[in-house]
Amino acid sequence: MQLRELFVPSAINLDLAAETKDEALKELVSCLGLDGKSEGILYKMLKRRENLGSTGIGRGIAIPHCRSLVVTRLRVAFGRKLSGLDFKAIDEKPVRYVFLIVAPPLEVSNQYLPVLGKIAQFGKEADVPESLAELSSPEQFIELLEAKDL
Amino acid sequence: MDQQLELLLEIQDLRMQRRELTDGSLTDLEAEVFDVKIEDAIQSLDEKVEELEQRLGRGIRARYRRIADKAPRVVAPVINGICYGCFVAVSTARASEADRNLRVESCEYCGCFLYHVR
Structure with a gap:
């Protein structure tokens, strides 16, 4: 399965309202359409993962991720905050692009690790931050992935 | 959701x-x-995990220990009435009773705590 097939427009937010890392995580979790209790559990798990080390991989990109029983299939979301968020990233620079990945513990298709790897690889490509900055619609985000054959 | 079940979910995800x-x-x-x-x-x-385990009630902690000592998974999701710990159907009565995860339930076949996923 291609990466772009996992992203739905409702889970692509090019103008996050969040002003902090925690708010950004909550805002992205809320894009997944879970019930309130499940959102709370998922947010807590993402925070616990962040406590092990920031998922900010540098160059303005963060990839918060975890497995949780509250989802039944792999879910992804993308959020952009052009003014930047303090994510305690590896390079200590503000994060502008956040890819959220959540997977259930049991996954028949076992996509979690390959998807995490692909997004990390995508984030390392030289032109990606600039391309993400120029997006003006969720559809363009999908087209960018398509252009990268993802 | 039952608070003990919520704790079990957290423990499971951390494990x-x-x-x-x-x-x-x-x-x-x-x-x-x-x-x-x-x-x-x-x-x-x-x-x-240790900290969260201490917050489990005595009875649930004992049941948790019995499962955790022998299996990697202590909580199994129930999806469409099937326990994904053992892939056996959970009885309809139990499924509807526990549908909102309002109390801690175990699978009668594999013993895993059950979390009903919607």
Whole structure:
């Protein structure tokens, strides 16, 4: 399965309202359409993962991720905050692009690790931050992935 | 949702995170891409799991221990009436009673605590 097939427009937010890392995580979790209790559990798990080390991989990109029983299939979301968020990233620079990945513990298709790897690889490509900055619609985000054959 | 069930879910997810850090599936990615110090992360997860275990009620903690000592999974999702711990159908009466996860239930076949996923 291609990466772009996992992203739905409702889970692509090019103008996050969040002003902090925690708010950004909550805002992205809320894009997944879970019930309130499940959102709370998922947010807590993402925070616990962040406590092990920031998922900010540098160059303005963060990839918060975890497995949780509250989802039944792999879910992804993308959020952009052009003014930047303090994510305690590896390079200590503000994060502008956040890819959220959540997977259930049991996954028949076992996509979690390959998807995490692909997004990390995508984030390392030289032109990606600039391309993400120029997006003006969720559809363009999908087209960018398509252009990268993802 | 029952608060004890919520604790069990958290413990389960943390145990899963720990297992993926130790069995090699996520180790390289976490270390190389995210610069996670694996040993520190495992210690931190162990401490958190231990802390959460202490918050379980005595009876549930005893049941949890019995499962946790022999199986990697302590909570199994129930999806469409099937326990994903043993892939056996959960009885309809139990499923509807526990549908909103308002109390802690165990699978009568595999013993896992059940979490009904909607």
